[in-house]
Every structure is written in C-alpha cells, then in structure tokens.
Amino acid sequence: MQNAGLAALGLDWRYLAFDVRPEELAAALAGARAMRFIGLNLTVPHKLLALELVEALDASARTWGAVNTVRFEARVGPDAWRPLGLLEEVPDTAELRAHGFNTDADALETALREDLGLALPGLRVLLLGAGGAGRTAALKLASAGVAALFLVNRTRSKAEALAAEIARRYPGARVQLGYPPGPVDLVLNATSLGLRPGDAPPWDAAAFDLRRAGAAYDMIYRPAETPFLAAARAAGCRAANGLGMLLHQGARALEIWTGRPAPLAVMRRALEASVYGGTGA
Template sequence: MQNAGIAALGLNWRYLACEVHPNDLPFAINGAKAMKFLGLNLTVPHKLLALQMCDVLDESARTWGAVNTIRFETRNKAGAWVPLNEVPADEIFEIRSHGFNTDADAIVRSINEDLGLTLRGASVLLLGAGGAGRAAALRLAAEGVSNLFLLNRTEEKAGQIAVEISTRFPGVRIHVTVQNANGVAELANSLKRHNAAINVFQGYPRDRVDLVLNATSLGLKSNDPLPLDVNWLRFNKPHFVYDMIYRPAETNLLREAKSLGCKTANGIGMLLYQGAKALELWSGKSAPIAEMRRALEKNVYGS
C-alpha cells in the first residue's frame, strides 16, 4: 500500500517492514533517526511504548494515547521544524522525532465512507475493549455519538473505558453491559468510586442500536463464535455492522449481518486510511487513495 502510494506520488522512497523486539524500540527509533529515515509506522505493542520515546507528540497522539506514525523533522533555514525531505541531506544537522496517531481518525473515516453512516447522534454497540476497542470508543465519543454501549469479555476493561469517556466526553450516554446478574452490582459499585455517570446493566441493549462495531479478535478464525448473541442481532437488526477484522474479508458476524439485510463493512478501509494519512504527514501531499487501496486489496486478498 505505501510503496504503491509512494510510486504514484513519483517519490524515490521505499517503505520497509522490520521486526523489532519491544526492548529494542528506543534503539530502532534512534537508529532510523541517525540514518535519516523520513518516518516510521509502528504497530502493536509499540504504539503505547513510543509515547515515551518521541521528542514531541502531536495533539492526535496525546488525545488518543498512542503513536502509530513518526515523522522525522529538521530545522529549515528559518529555524522552523519541517519534514526531513524538505531540506537537502547535507544541511540536516539536528533531527527530532514527532509522534502522531492516524488510527483513531481512520476508524471514523472508514465508517463514514464505507458504511455511509454519520456518527453524530448515533447509538453504537461496541464489542471489545482492547487497544483498538479503546481507541474506537474514545474517537466515537469525540465524534458525538449519543449512546455508547460497551461489551467486553473482561468487563472491568469496559468499565475503565467507560470511566475515561464519562470524564472526557460527558455528553455521551455511556453503558456497560455485563453478562450475569451478580456482575451488575459488582461493576456498578466499583465504578461508583469514580463518581461517573455510567449505566451498568445485564444482557444486551433494549434501546435502538444503529451500529454494531466489532473490535474483538473473534472472527479472525473461521470457527470462532460470533462476538455477540446472534438472537439479539436477528431480533434487533441494526442498520450497520462494521468489523475491524479485514482478513477474512467476510467474518461470520458480517455474513450473518448481511443475511439480515444490515449494511456491512470490514476493517480494510480503516487500515487504508491510517496509512494514507501517514503518507500525507511524511510527504505533505494528498495520498493517492485509489492506488493504495488497489495495492492493499491485492496484497491482502490476492485480487
């Protein structure tokens, strides 16, 4: 995807993938800086670690609490920090690493463009509270969803995200669903300490849900169970179902949702848009989305 984008922009650059042990991340970032790399992308588990390792953080990295893109920068003749490619190599003396997050906006852009759904005012059932689930929950709250229902196997993790949202985005009605009656009182009591306005209840939302968003890893394997109760899905038939998983292209959740007439999309758009934004940050040019999408789909699906 990146090399296709780079070629379409006519840049003489290369994008390489390197396996780095988390213990070696500071050396990898400093090594790339020393070799005058233009930038880096980072994936799990480096996104959180890199927060402490960048010389400066963009607001996106501070707001969403993770770095997935680094741009190396130097000073131009006027003393302003600019991307490395804007200054001749023999005039580069001081370099800094600038950390960004392009993941969070990519979730919203993909839901907007691939499902045609405007999130402001929507009611969302979010499945999963891992790294991607947390980012999605915060970003959807910032987008102004009206109701956010959080469901996760480890219910305390959903509770922690709910507390964070109720503090940062008090306009969003936030609910945590738990699967057994005892858990309701237990979680509600532990959340009370935070003085947060969070509704804890058992089972599944009884109110209207516009979008079901899967951010669990259930669906990566063909024999995985659905990440939610199929009877609820069949009865409630939300208009939109989005699965962050993009391989397989159609998870069991998406297949079931499609058969019910829901509009569906997988996570390939999310992957595309975080990469496109990274290329824009490095190059200062608009990303050639069509070329990048074609290369990505060819790489992931072989067609």
C-alpha cells in the first residue's frame, strides 16, 4: 500500500518492515534518525512505548495516548522544524527530532462511515477489547458522543481502568462494563481474536446474541472474514473488516511524511490485492 502510494507520487522512497523487540525500540528510533529515515509506522506494543521516546507529540497522539506514526524533522530555526521529506538535503550537523502522531482514531471513524454508513454521535456500541486498539477506539467513541458504550474485556480490571479514564476525560459519556441488556447499533472487535485459526470467539454468544446488533466491525483485516464477521453476517448484521481503517491510517501517515495528498485509489487497490489477491503491497 505505502510503496504503491510512493510510486504514484513519484517519490524514490521505500517502505520496509522491521521486527523490533519492545526493549530495543529506543535504539531502533535512534538508528532510524541517524540514517535519516523520513518516518516510521509503529504497531503494538510500540504505540504506547513511543509516547516517552519521541521529542514532540502532535495533538492527535496526546489526545489518544498512542503513537502509530513518527516523522523525523530537522531544526531550521530557533523554534522551527521541517520534515526531512520536504528538505532537498539534510546537513550532517543538523539537529533532528522524532515527532509522534496518531492516525488510528480518525481512520476508524472514517472506515465506519464509509464501510457501514455509521456516524458515531448517538450510537449504542458494544466494544470488545480494552487493550491498545480498544483503548484508542473507546476514547474516540466517547469523544464523538456515542449514546452508550459497553466495554467487554477478558481482564475486567483493564476495562474498569478504561471506563475510569473515559469518565475523567469525557464526563458526559455513558459507559457501562459488560454486555448490553438490549440492542446496539454496532459491535466492534478490537481484540486480536480471529487472527489465527482456532482462536476463541471475541464475544460470548450466550451473553449477547448478534441478532441484536445492527452492524459489526472487526479491526482485523487478514483473514478478510473472521469467524466473528461470518457469525455477524449470518445474524443479519452489516459487517466490515479492518481494511478501511488500515487504508485511512496509512494514507494519513503518508500525508504526514510527504506533505501531499495521498493517492487513495492507488493505495486501496494495492491493499485489496494484498489482502484478497495474495500479492504484495
């Protein structure tokens, strides 16, 4: 997806994947800065760790409490920094910094609107998972004014902590632990259950019948249809996987690095080919 976007923009850049252990994230960021990387994307468990490792945080990272995009910048004045991707040359003596952003939360909202026709204000939502992805989703949902948010997590204490954070940051939000007693507009899976064959379901079918949900969204995009989504469709729900969220968070990251509009159609085709057609993106 990113390499297709870079090619469409005529940029001689490459997007590469690296496995980095959590304890080596600081060294990896320092190495990327030393090698004059334009930027990085981070995935779990690095999104929370990076909050303490970058020199600057965008409002998006401060609001959602996670960093999934890093842009390297050079000082060009006493209080001025410029993205490395916008500089023709970076002097060896340049002072550099890492600037952290979060593109996940807005990407989720966009994907729900485009893929399921859902606007967040006024929705009743059952959220499965209170980990890193679940926390960002919950904060976004609460900030957007959902009518009710039901939190379910395997470890109840984590759901309790998230509910307390929401109550502190968004006092008007209506949050409840456990399954809803009535229907909901959306069931959102923010767990990793469904990634691997044989995974347990992310929800308790005895506690909540999917026929009481209008729509279902799974942040997982590979496999394209998880058992959760298959069950939701069988129950009559409108359903979508996390492909749209991945597209929009990646497109926004590309814009942050390049300062140019992302070629969404090109990136979407590459992503769909990767997920549905088995080719590289």
